[in-house]
Amino acid sequence: VGTTVWREFDRSRLYTADLESTLHYLLRVELASHRSLEGEELRTLKDFVTLVAKLFPGRPTVTRLLELLQEWLASLPLDRIPYDAVLDLVNNRMRISGVFLTNQVQWVGCQGSRPELRGYPCGLWKLFHTLTVQARAYPEALSGTGFEGAPQAVLQTLRRYIRTFFGCRECGEHFEEMAKDSLEAVKTPEQAVLWLWKKHNIVNSRLAGQLSEDPRFPKAPWPTPDLCPACHEEVKGLDSWDEGQVLLFLQQYYSRANLLDTYSA
Numbered sequence: 001v002g003t004t005v006w007r008e009f010d011r012s013r014l015y016t017a018d019l020e021s022t023l024h025y026l027l028r029v030e031l032a033s034h035r036s037l038e039g040e041e042l043r044t045l046k047d048f049v050t051l052v053a054k055l056f057p058g059r060p061t062v063t064r065l066l067e068l069l070q071e072w073l074a075s076l077p078l079d080r081i082p083y084d085a086v087l088d089l090v091n092n093r094m095r096i097s098g099v100f101l102t103n104q105v106q107w108v109g110c111q112g113s114r115p116e117l118r119g120y121p122c123g124l125w126k127l128f129h130t131l132t133v134q135a136r137a138y139p140e141a142l143s144g145t146g147f148e149g150a151p152q153a154v155l156q157t158l159r160r161y162i163r164t165f166f167g168c169r170e171c172g173e174h175f176e177e178m179a180k181d182s183l184e185a186v187k188t189p190e191q192a193v194l195w196l197w198k199k200h201n202i203v204n205s206r207l208a209g210q211l212s213e214d215p216r217f218p219k220a221p222w223p224t225p226d227l228c229p230a231c232h233e234e235v236k237g238l239d240s241w242d243e244g245q246v247l248l249f250l251q252q253y254y255s256r257a258n259l260l261d262t263y264s265a
């Protein structure tokens, strides 16, 4: 008890345990600091839950829970709900068989070499990339939600989530700056996938060498050449990206087929 055992993992794969730990933390820890939800907060939560309910590529037990949460939020006649009602719903619905979300974090691809490093922010990035990739791959999943045919809608919802709920305020402000400048230019689901990739690399380079960096996971432009050699090309002697290849790589990396259930509860 209390000792951290390193979990061997493959950097070319995505882990169910990371995505599910992220959802658990988001629903049971991050939201819990808001004792009641109303107005823009409630609208943001509803939209965010709709997105994950429709697009989360994980196990059916989790997807069913997300769908039940989404249906419940959509059916509420209230403008304001206590956070405890959300928590009760999540915990009560889990008594139904075939509905389950882990109630602890278990980081794999997001584990840090010290407990305060990586974890949730890493998982949130992975969840966000996964959602943009799934929205491109399965646009029909969003039909009837109001998000269909709106290539910016997924990113705008993630942006609102960060602004409203993400515990790191400073991160939210930086992200808002980036979104304000360039999100409007996104016109297709492919551009949405690449927009998030580019902005994440900007964050990576800003944070390189800072105290929050895990020495075992140095910040670098991603995907590194070992993960995707074809993504890198040389133009006039300088390393640059082949964005067509990057898009293909992201579509594969953040796909359902690349998810591994190893280490999942």
Ligand code: FAD
Residues within 6 Å of the ligand: 109, 110, 117, 118, 119, 121, 122, 123, 124, 125, 126, 129, 162, 168, 170, 171, 172, 174, 175, 196, 197, 198, 199, 200, 201, 203, 204, 207, 212, 213, 214, 217, 222, 223
């Ligand atoms: P992360 O940057 O968390 O990346 C997680 C994983 O995503 C990587 O391991 C890799 O597999 C993959 N990945 C990496 N780059 C890309 C990419 N370009 N495209 C697709 N996948 C990629 N921290 C701060 O100190 N200041 C901030 O302003 C700040 N802003 C943030 C904004 C957001 C929206 C989020 C979610 C987090 C922010 N953070 C910020 C936290 C920070 O970005 C990292 O999440 C944290 O430092 C942990 O880093 P990490 O090494 O686990 O890799």
